[in-house]
Amino acid sequence: MELEELKRKKRNVWEVYPEEEIEKFSKIYSNFLSEAKTEREIVLKGEEVLKEKGFINIDDSINGEKLYKKIKNKSLLIIKKGEKSLKEGFNLVTAHIDSPRIDIKQNPLYEDTDIAFLETHYYGGIKKYQWVSIPLVLKGVIIDKNGKTININSEKDNIIFSIPDLLPHLARRQAEKKLSEAIEGENLNVLIGSKPGKDVKEDKVKNYILKYLNEKYGIIEEDFISSELSLVPYGEAKDIGFDKSLILGYGHDDRSCALTAFYAILDSELSEKWSLVYLIDKEEIGSEGNTSAQSMIFDEALLNFVEDYKELINIYTKSSVLSGDVNAAFDPNYKEVFEPKNSAYINNGVVMTKFTGRGGKYDSNDASAEFIGKVRNLFNENNVVWQTAELGKVDEGGGGTVALFFARKGMDVVDMGPAVLSMHAPFEIISKGDLYSTYHAYKVFLGKFK
Template structure:
């Protein structure tokens, strides 16, 4: 039976805490794993032999940045009812530190960065930036280990050039990613050793056995936390709403969904923002390899997939009051107007009439309004893990999302009610025996 839904206020408070604790995909997966542990899910290692019990919850991670969590059904239920899958992605566009990043210019210590994904670059200037990610090191006994690192406090800034030195800035300034984006870390008489700085920070965090920092995957992030804003707190403002918002919604729906006859699955992949082609991305083998292990018989697996459905949750473009002409006039989703079914005739989204109809039906049952998005016919359409996963597994799929503004900015904006609405619909989806 389905558990009670979290009240809106409690849901948003938990969501904000999750966003603030998840500055990188690595941290997001740790945050999700901690919540799954509390909910009684058992962590499994992909290198171990698995003994799975029907009705019990499990999860695995890959690369520390992708996660699959599920409740194991009985074999006959998996075959006859299939799986209810919710998919999202853990990564967000950002600025990543280069391997040899140190710069020393005009007495300032700077780090060179690489642009990850389709970043909206202008908003990164004049923000209080911190730094987080994964660091790999050799310990005192010669073993190679990794640890997560988060400076937490603001340690960097990307200052704008004054308008007095570029009078055309408001009319024509474009950003050269190579020359304009090195981040200012502070002042120094000579070029510091960045790896030595990381070693020092790891020791501050309690990792005392570091002999040498060998490599890292680090990105800058906005140190300002998530907040409810607006005269009546109508909006949620935060970094990484695309797509940690969907990760949290799917996670909470799975935890609160309760047991069901059909299999219940949450998959959150890394690398969606750069094409999903990786060992832990949606275009990689992670999900199909997992499915082969939880349902080993190929004939049973194919029969099960024919009775399964995936909901790919990735945020949608809300109609902006200052740029309403960027939307089709009949398909401009409103913030706090409910989750959005995303449709594209050229299969950039995987929705079809049957999967859309089921979602509308489930939303009616929990009294959540539903909207639609179709990109203007004269504009290109983005995509999601939906079509990729549908093609990899052959599973019927729906693309949906919470409407938002400022997608791919350093700070994005969504309605404060929409995530909770989608959470209630996904709870019901994980319980349904009808796909």
């Protein structure tokens, strides 16, 4: 063989995939991303699409070829039966649909110096300073005193909020603090109004807000206790750059994996093995809770198709998983935290991450060479543009995914997703071409992996 044939070559997505296909898929993705900014909204919109495509809710019947299951309106399992029995195992792509945000506390509403605020508690790993002085919207649900569910979407009503920041003229002491301490969590209180109510002597603004909420939504102050309300960035996902080759949007981590997996299973043809996509909640806070990757609900759903748990465990050992999660794109402005030979690069395709974790591979799944070899060869045979990477330098930091929770069940698992700039910021950046490559990789895996 010639020397050049021995070397591994990087490929650019724009030089492999048709540009019209990249742009077409990116538009579909951006529209979904802009409309659905919380896990509840993603599940609701996802269910609408699944019904249109002929999928049947498992709670109604398990006899169809295309099925789905909602888990408490915050997670979604999608199933396409294959030519072979489930006993032969399945191919699964899983991704999380929660993203860093700012949640509203259970006793949030107060007034101070004729201004009304809601107290908050941030969710997931955020840089708190990035969330002040930007437009925010309120989304979620409130369960009122009668048990009625009230959906809140202030963006739809064009109602916008913001968290005030300290002016630089008086921020000398603030500027001397560590970046992580300059904005304290207890100071992330969101400004919601300043107009005084009539015919009241105290807390005039708070009372005005309470009256407004009661008239618009029919709620009282105590209803906040039984609510799940979140502040997320206002606005649609946008194409950026002179060439419009990148997408700026909220929640690319991990919806760039979740939505590509969603459309991959919709567009995939009948395969030998069963195809599954599992969109899950709570990854950003450690995958705890009954809508997370550690929940038994996944097992419960599949037990509908097998005789007992022993048989299910045997199926798991024959199954393969792509853990859809993003990796950090190499940022030339912060070269010092990356190891260039093992970093993910914009436009080099979907990123295969053999292991995550921290330091000496703690808290990670470390995919086997045999499994990676099979995935790699499958991608090469089907012209998938892909790359490999770790998450920064060995001792620089680290991060985790849901991969280890599925590996514990006996499945082969490897992390796979696009590279992201400004990860966990209110607005993150991905390449349109990498997004399409991720969709291509998932579709090939679901339909052809053996």
